[in-house]
Amino acid sequence: MSKLRPQKEYEKTTAFRFFRWLSGSKDPYIGEVEMHIQEENILPEETIIERMREAQMRRDKVYDDELNKPAHLFHKVYVIMAVLFCIALVAVLLITVSYLPPSGNPDNPVNNVVSERYIESGLQETGALNIVAGMILTYRAFDTFGETNVLFIATCCVMILLMVDDAILKKQAVLNDRRYEPKNDAILQGTAFILCPIIFIFGIYIILNGHLSPGGGFSGGAIMGAGLILYVSAFGFKKTQRFFDEHIYKIAKITALCMYGLIGTYFYMTGANGIENHIPLGIPGHILSGGIILPIDICVGLEVACTMYAFYALFRRGGL
């Protein structure tokens, strides 16, 4: 059993001094060591001006055009070369344009077999009234798949650059970001309350009607993404996270891309090997027609909407 020492006795021990030094409650130098307050080294103003003048003179000597002949020459040549380069570029482009065939000429190389085939048998082969959608998503589905991949990779890169992992940092970012703006703007919220459902329904309509009317996956997805951004800027990230958080974002994005990949692969394989594919084309004009166009439109739309929203969220606060 150790006895508790009285306070005065304890203050004499080394342990007490050590812990006092450790906690920094008493400066060991004050009162122990002889100290002089150092005088501030004040330079007279004239000295500073003198030094600045010297530096300026040195700089003048280096950058003076008359003394520094090579730099002067280089600057002149640089300007002349820049002007010449621009003129040459304009001339090359204009000459190239003059070789282009006149527009509207039926013998133009643009009016070849490919576009003829698209226009003449596009409706029977793709089942889409909107020939543009039919072209993009069936004849050129491989290109569109590449574009969707580009979107996916772009979002991944933005995430790598701007994603904030730490929860505290994220909170700070939100506070910083919304400091200078009203948190609950009545006009913005009222407008968003009326407009958001209309924008979403319009986006979904454009995606689902991609094979019948102008539009398609990309346009509809962009409209839905813009609607999501409007919703977020009006009501804040907390309300959006109730139906669209990072988990759902990941599921939607990756499922959409994989679905597109699967449907596309089936389509390329059957098409390239001359096998009959079993996706019914339907009657042109009906909502369930157009073969693979409708599911691919939905996939592309999801992908684009997610990308747009993710860009905005990552720019604003570094997280979804």
Place this chain on the structure above:
Amino acid sequence: MTLFQCILMGFLIVCAVSVSFSKNLLNSILIYMSYSLIMSILWVCLESPDLAITEAAVGAGVTSILFFATLKKIQAIRIEKEKQQEEGSQSE
């Protein structure tokens, strides 16, 4: 080309030139936004509504909003704050 399209083209050129000559970054984004809007109307005139929808949603909507967010992140939008400060100094 109809007169309407010619007027729109003129607007387009004016917008495109004034974007680069505007000294305020916020103003140049707004002009860029109107450029996209005019471009989307022109796409409708050129009978390609697909492009018009995409241009209106991406060019006038999402891109400009991303620009705004970036300007805010680099603290280039300071007009309101400065104005408030000026008013405050005047009232004092």
